[in-house]
Amino acid sequence: MTARTGDGTLSAVSFDLSVWALPAGATPDDVRAAVQRCREGRHGERRPDPRVVGFYRAITAAYPDRPGTPWEVAPLHAAADHVEMNLIPTCEDQVLLDIERLAGEHDLMLYDVQDGTVYPPPTRVAR
Numbered sequence: 001m002t003a004r005t006g007d008g009t010l011s012a013v014s015f016d017l018s019v020w021a022l023p024a025g026a027t028p029d030d031v032r033a034a035v036q037r038c039r040e041g042r043h044g045e046r047r048p049d050p051r052v053v054g055f056y057r058a059i060t061a062a063y064p065d066r067p068g069t070p071w072e073v074a075p076l077h078a079a080a081d082h083v084e085m086n087l088i089p090t091c092e093d094q095v096l097l098d099i100e101r102l103a104g105e106h107d108l109m110l111y112d113v114q115d116g117t118v119y120p121p122p123t124r125v126a127r
Contacts, residue, residue: 014072015091016085016086017085017099017111018085019052019108019109019111020034020081021049021107028117031111032111032116034081043079046081049080051106051108052079052080055103056076056083059099070088070092071085072086
């Protein structure tokens with residue numbers, strides 16, 4: 001992904017995604033509200049959602065949570081209800097496909113930080 005700098009040149013920037021474990025029936029607006037609460041530092045006290053734990057374990061088994069992997073920022077930001085992933089600009093498409101697949105397997109909604117788009121997991125789309 002590229003962006004224009006102040007002088008008009010192109011510069012590579014990270015691609016940021018997060019996955020969210022919200023109750024059944026959650027809407028894109030519910031996800032955006034949860035993202036806003038996170039940005040404000042309001043995470044609340046609760047036990048980690050098993051869907052988030054499963055996703056985190058699976059994605060870091062494939063792509064370890066350390067520098068030198070597809071992560072621009074490591075360790076990943078993991079909270080009770082979400083995992084935030086900042087991917088390097090040269091991230092391979094397979095990483096994105098794996099994130100999407102694992103989000104579907106764990107019934108998590110995807111949030112695209114760049115434009116605020118929320119994607120239901122593929123399993124929800126197919127239902």
